[in-house]
Amino acid sequence: xxxxxxxxxxxxxxxxxxxxxxSIRPERFGALLYHFxxxxxxxxxxxxxxxxxxxxxxxxxxxxxxxxxxxxxxxxPVITRALAGLAASSxxxxxxA
Amino acid sequence: MTAIADHGVRANSLVDEFQLGLDAPICLTxxxxxxxxxSCTHCLSSSGRRDPRELTTAECKIIIDExxxxxxxxxxxxxxEPTVRPDFWELLDYAIAHHVGVKFSTNGVKITPAVAARLAxxxxxxxxxxxxxxxxxxxxxxxxxxxxxxxxxAMQNLADAGMRNFKISVVGTRHNVSQLDDFxxxxxxxxxxxxxxxxxxxxxxxxxxxxxxxTSDQQRELYDWLVxxxxxxxxxxxxxxxxxxxxxxxxxxxxxxxxxxxxxxxVGDVYACPFTIHNDFLAGNVREPGGFAEVWxxxxxxxxxxxxxxxxxxxxxxxxxSCRGGCMAAKFFTGLPLDGPDPxxxxxxxxxxxxxxxxxxxxxxxxxxxxxxxxTAVPVSIxxxxxxxxxxxxxxxxxAGFALS
Ligand code: SF4
Ligand code: SF4
Numbered sequence: 001x002x003x004x005x006x007x008x009x010x011x012x013x014x015x016x017x018x019x020x021x022x023s024i025r026p027e028r029f030g031a032l033l034y035h036f037x038x039x040x041x042x043x044x045x046x047x048x049x050x051x052x053x054x055x056x057x058x059x060x061x062x063x064x065x066x067x068x069x070x071x072x073x074x075x076x077p078v079i080t081r082a083l084a085g086l087a088a089s090s091x092x093x094x095x096x097a
Numbered sequence: 098m099t100a101i102a103d104h105g106v107r108a109n110s111l112v113d114e115f116q117l118g119l120d121a122p123i124c125l126t127x128x129x130x131x132x133x134x135x136s137c138t139h140c141l142s143s144s145g146r147r148d149p150r151e152l153t154t155a156e157c158k159i160i161i162d163e164x165x166x167x168x169x170x171x172x173x174x175x176x177x178e179p180t181v182r183p184d185f186w187e188l189l190d191y192a193i194a195h196h197v198g199v200k201f202s203t204n205g206v207k208i209t210p211a212v213a214a215r216l217a218x219x220x221x222x223x224x225x226x227x228x229x230x231x232x233x234x235x236x237x238x239x240x241x242x243x244x245x246x247x248x249x250x251a252m253q254n255l256a257d258a259g260m261r262n263f264k265i266s267v268v269g270t271r272h273n274v275s276q277l278d279d280f281x282x283x284x285x286x287x288x289x290x291x292x293x294x295x296x297x298x299x300x301x302x303x304x305x306x307x308x309x310x311x312t313s314d315q316q317r318e319l320y321d322w323l324v325x326x327x328x329x330x331x332x333x334x335x336x337x338x339x340x341x342x343x344x345x346x347x348x349x350x351x352x353x354x355x356x357x358x359x360x361x362x363x364v365g366d367v368y369a370c371p372f373t374i375h376n377d378f379l380a381g382n383v384r385e386p387g388g389f390a391e392v393w394x395x396x397x398x399x400x401x402x403x404x405x406x407x408x409x410x411x412x413x414x415x416x417x418x419s420c421r422g423g424c425m426a427a428k429f430f431t432g433l434p435l436d437g438p439d440p441x442x443x444x445x446x447x448x449x450x451x452x453x454x455x456x457x458x459x460x461x462x463x464x465x466x467x468x469x470x471x472x473t474a475v476p477v478s479i480x481x482x483x484x485x486x487x488x489x490x491x492x493x494x495x496x497a498g499f500a501l502s
Contacts, residue, residue: 021220023196025121025168029114032123034170036198036220041123041170043111 010062010084017057017095026050033091042091048075049082056092115349118356118403121167121393126371127361129157129185130177131466134206137229137240139268139309141372142362143300144177145468150364154184156384160361161188163389164197171198171223175371177363177466180207193221202227202266204244205251213251213258225264225292226251231279235272239309256287264292264331271308274315277322281330293323295335298430298440299372300462306431313448316441317342338423341416341443352425355380355402359393362464367392369402372426375463409436414444423447432459 018024021037030044031053044050048069055065062083071079086092132147133140152160164172172192179185180203192199200223208216208224216222228248230236236245255263265284267273273280277293284291298306311319320339323330328347337350349357354369355378361367365383368374380399381392393399408414411422422428423439431440432454438446 023168023170025170027114027119032119032170034123034198036170039198039223043114 010080010087011094012063012066012080013061015060015095016062016065016083016087016092018053019090019093022091024050024053033086035089035091038090040089042086042089044082044086049079052079052083053086053092057095112349112351115351115353115357116403116405118399121169121390122359123169123353123357124171124173125164125169125359125361126173126175127160128175128177128363128371129179129188130182130363131464132181133176133178133204134181135178135204135241135244136468137227137244137301138305139229139239139270139296139300139302140467141297141300141302142175142177142374143462143465143467146466147177148363148466152363152365152383154187156365157184157188158191160365160383160389161192161195161197164192165195167390167393169197171200174199174201176202178204178206189222193219196221199223200225200264203251204240205248208251208254210254210257213254213260216255216263217258217260223263224255224260225266226255226289227266227268228280228283229268229270230273231276231283235276238272239270252283252287252289256289261288262290263287265289266292266294268296269293269311269319270296271311271315274311274319277319281326290329290331292331292333293319293335294333295424295427297372297424297426299426300374301467303430303459303462310441313441313443313445316443320346320443338420338439338441339443340419341414345419350419351421352423354378354425355396355399359399361389367396369398370426372424373429375429375460377429377460379463407436409434410446411436411438414438414446416444430459430462432456 019035022033022035025032030046031050033042033044044053048071051069052065052071055068056062059065059068066076066079083092128142130147130151131142131144133144136145179201189199198221202225205226216224226248228236229239230245233245265280267280280291296302296306296310316339320342323332323336323346324344332346332348334349334351334353336346340346340350354373358370359367360371361383362374367380367383367389369378369380378398380396383389383392408417408422411417422436423442425435427440428435428437431451433440433450438450440447440451
């Protein structure tokens with residue numbers, strides 16, 4: 001399970017979106033994501049990250065998506081690592097800004 | 098601003114979350130028909146003959162609409178042999194159009210080059226070809242004469258059509274555990290992915306389980322092989338009882354019955370999982386008011402399964418956290434208490450429990466759609482002679498195609 005995300009980079013100033021082949025389902029603990037291309041399931045363990053992932057597609061940058069979800073400064077590294085992990089498994093992808 | 102203590106993405110508490118159940122299954126198994134062209138000895142659903150009360154095309158579409166609303170990611174379609182339903186392709190297209198992914202299990206009978214080309218063209222369909230021996234002899238002894246060639250022809254057609262990573266689905270038995278490398282070679286040859294699931298004493302499997310389930314040495318061999326092959330081989334929730342040997346295997350290490358998976362059978366009955374076709378695990382029927390969603394969310398059985406479980410006789414075992422007492426269906430159909438060890442407990446508590454259990458009094462599957470005579474030629478085989486009256490095609494493990502990332 002590739003959830004140890006230490007060391008992965010993520011471009012917060014890039015434009016991102018949920019991968020078009022990914023379906024996201026809200027759950028009490030956060031959300032489940034399923035990628036129809038890779039047929040993999042991922043698990044988002046809190047509501048803040050879920051909201052950020054959903055917001056990615058409508059904000060110009062990932063940083064703006066974090067701001068729109070009121071992510072506390074102290075949490076930015078954690079959320080960024082999580083986004084890096086989701087990007088590594090193609091759950092989210094870059095989009096033309 | 099909200100500060101969050103947790104890491105953003107985490108897989109280690111997944112099991113605990115799933116144990117309490119979800120508002121909708123992640124995936125479910127849907128057996129479209131009990132009809133089948135084969136008569137496999139270990140068929141988990143005792144299939145063979147069509148049930149006259151089978152859900153109609155319109156009823157199936159209502160279920161698909163519901164699954165779409167519930168955001169069930171995909172269904173594992175099985176049977177029986179699902180492709181013998183005349184509306185199979187219509188239902189497949191309908192599910193895809195409604196964003197419900199489909200993985201279907203087949204013995205390959207209808208996978209012609211034209212069908213293979215069509216399947217290769219969409220991401221939303223995955224195919225599992227059942228194969229229970231890497232050689233004709235071992236396979237056909239269990240699945241019936243001609244079934245090996247049928248499966249290999251289907252694989253060739255899929256590979257020729259450019260379908261990548263379709264699944265070759267193997268039920269591990271005493272006669273094929275020694276063939277694991279050969280199965281892997283077959284998968285490589287066709288650009289397919291290997292999926293190995295556990296033989297459970299369900300359906301007709303109850304009649305052959307004693308002779309066919311792997312010995313304890315073979316379980317160890319299987320475990321070591323799976324550990325060595327890692328995530329390239331899918332096992333779903335099949336072998337979490339083997340985690341008691343040491344490290345957990347990739348996949349979902351819990352019994353998801355009624356919590357994250359379930360079964361809809363051909364007549365619309367909803368069971369906790371495909372291996373528990375028995376009245377004790379019947380949660381309701383999709384034809385009742387409220388449909389499938391109501392059964393999933395409110396049935397007493399499912400609510401009960403989602404309550405925290407006690408370990409019973411396993412609670413004091415050092416491996417309980419990973420093994421959790423194993424498979425409910427395996428215990429049930431071998432007459433063992435549900436809160437005790439699995440019959441294949443790697444610490445050998447199952448052997449003792451089986452010795453103490455009244456095996457003759459073990460519950461029998463509630464339904465039997467077996468062919469009254471074998472539809473295919475008598476196998477030319479070695480291995481255990483198939484008991485009289487055995488029937489078809491399925492080993493569908495709800496989460497066996499399931500990979501966590
Ligand atoms: S009862 Fe057994 S086969 Fe069914 S979901 Fe649980 S572990 Fe899997
Ligand atoms: S005693 Fe129970 S928990 Fe321990 S290994 Fe056996 S089945 Fe698993």
